[in-house]
Amino acid sequence: MSDENDIEEGPLNLDIPDHLQYSEEHVWVDDSVSPAIVGITEYAEKKLGDLVFIDLPEEGTTVEAGDEVLELESAKAVEPMVCPVSGTIRYVNHDAADDPSVVNGDPYGEGWLLKIELDDDEPELLDAAAYADLTSR
Template sequence: MTDNKPRLDIPDDLEYSDDHVWVNAEDEPAVLGITEYAAEQMGSLVFVDLPDVGTHINSGDDLAQVESAKTVQPVISPVAGTVKYVNRALETDAEIINEDPYGEGWIVKMELDDDQPDLLAAEQYAALLK
């Protein structure tokens, strides 16, 4: 019997939240986006509502809103910090997230309040999806 589940990319060098947000805390400022799994569940994205640069986000707050033909979902921040950059390219082409969720599809770059956020390693996140 073959497994029909899609083979999702879960990069080992990133950390993940159980709300399907990835964080690269090795970069300064930290980079955040939604996982390939989240993007596939939503379908083709049509709009991303980004926060303003300089906004302080607490862990558990809405970081952004992503909209597809199917649904509108908040992106829940797993970390606290101040937004330093937003991915303006998403304002005109939200599908960048679908095409390259771990690269050009990043959502924000934040200066983190806590350099040790409580996140999942790649293998822990993969186990969560099973």
């Protein structure tokens, strides 16, 4: 990752994988696998800067879409992550909690945060094109 942790004005060159879905709160969901994988987007990671602490929820916790499920702490801010889906948290990424720089380095891979067994209801999420439009405003 480059040394540019701050998002400057102007067009962003963000990685927005096509196979994922996104929330307006900059959280991604991969529901092509079960349990679904959830993490923060590269946009959110760049806005926060270098993460220093991640407060993960307990496995087995039931969450509703819109719940604040964990906190991300950087030198700049402490931000809650709003979960875009409802379900039961089956796994948390202890590696990311032990070394939050994993999220900065690979937010869509090794930096995943939660694996959630989804409830039956379909979440209202954005596709990659709609999310790219949101982040370009």
